[in-house]
Amino acid sequence: MSGNLQFNKIMAAGLTAALVIVVARVGVDALYHTEPPAKPGYAVEVAEAPAGGGAAVVEVDPDWGTVLPTADVAAGEKVFGKCVSCHNVEPANANMTGPGLWGVVGRATASHPGFAYSDGMKAHAAEAPTWTYDQLYHFLANPAKWVKGTKMGFAGIKKPEERIALIAYLHSKGSTLAIPAPDPSRQPGAAPAAGTAPTQPAPKEGAVATPPSGSTAGGPLPTGPASASAAAAPAK
Ligand code: HEC
Known part of the structure; x- marks a missing residue:
């Protein structure tokens, strides 16, 4: 009997650990899923800034x-x-x-x-x-x-x-x-x-x-x- 009880305890501990991992993963995934859309938005702005500056280059008549x-x-x-x-x-x-x-x-x-x-x-x-x-x-x-x-x-x-x-x-x-x-x-x-x-x-x-x-x-x-x-x- 006691052997069975021991087994149950181990199983319960294992399941709990598995559950914790799953919950943690879902949580992490949720975090990452919400972030990406925000990033490209910033990336576009960063890319545009140098282009605007470059357009200000002044062309001189040829020497x-x-x-x-x-x-x-x-x-x-x-x-x-x-x-x-x-x-x-x-x-x-x-x-x-x-x-x-x-x-x-x-x-x-x-x-x-x-x-x-x-x-x-x-x-x-x-x-x-x-x-x-x-x-x-x-x-x-x-x-x-x-x-x-x-x-x-x-x-x-x-x-x-x-x-x-x-x-x-x-x-x-x-x-x-x-x-x-x-x-x-x-x-x-x-x-x-x-x-x-x-x-x-x-x-x-x-x-x-x-x-x-x-x-x-x-x-x-x-x-x-x-x-x-x-x-x-x-x-x-
Ligand atoms: C579709 C016909 C046409 C083409 C193609 C053309 N021209 Fe002309 N060009 C004229 C005409 C017509 C005049 C006179 C303009 C006026 O009196 O307003 C003229 C005038 C000029 C003048 C002024 C000349 C003067 O005696 O004061 C220059 C310089 C000239 N062209 C250079 C060129 C060059 C170089 C090209 C090619 C990159 C070219 N043209 C293409 C028709 C053309």
Whole structure:
């Protein structure tokens, strides 16, 4: 008998222990089941914070004295494939749907003989008399936004590196506009004192017969430190 009693005690102890474990597990599970939903919510917020900060990065116009000598002219020729349906860029400089572009870099805006420019482009020539590197860079990003009323029906080239290569290619096609000296204020991470840049005359002496307006070669626009699209607004 006593052996049976002993057995019962052991069984009872074992069952109790098992019960405790089960109850504890259920309790723990319950805890974990309620927590996870809260965590992803926080995770999303954390992920968004750095993205917002990154968007505040300010884009500066290219430092032409640095980027042009090393630009990929062959890549620029490929990009120009988007222009050939409307533009000729050979010395004959025939007008097509668009004006001949031989020597357009540094050329007076809306000046190619025999081409009927839009009123919008003529008005633009009054504000920006020369196709400087900066002017082409902004115009080619979004023609209709940079030159209101232009009849150039082209959406634009968004990627800065593609525009730089394209401008280097155009420069190789009959342009005598000098490549400016490197400008430290346009280097990535340059001090915000970049506003002093436009007062320095562009080193293009003897380059093109571009009269006083040539001083805009350094750009009347680089003071706008915003991205290509955002910079379009203040200059107009
Ligand atoms: C659908 C035809 C078309 C395409 C494509 C096109 N253009 Fe034009 N482009 C024009 C027309 C039309 C004008 C004249 C705009 C005006 O008078 O408003 C023009 C004007 C220009 C001018 C100003 C020239 C000057 O003499 O003042 C430049 C620079 C230019 N285009 C470059 C380009 C480049 C580079 C590309 C390719 C990335 C391109 N265009 C693609 C039709 C086009």
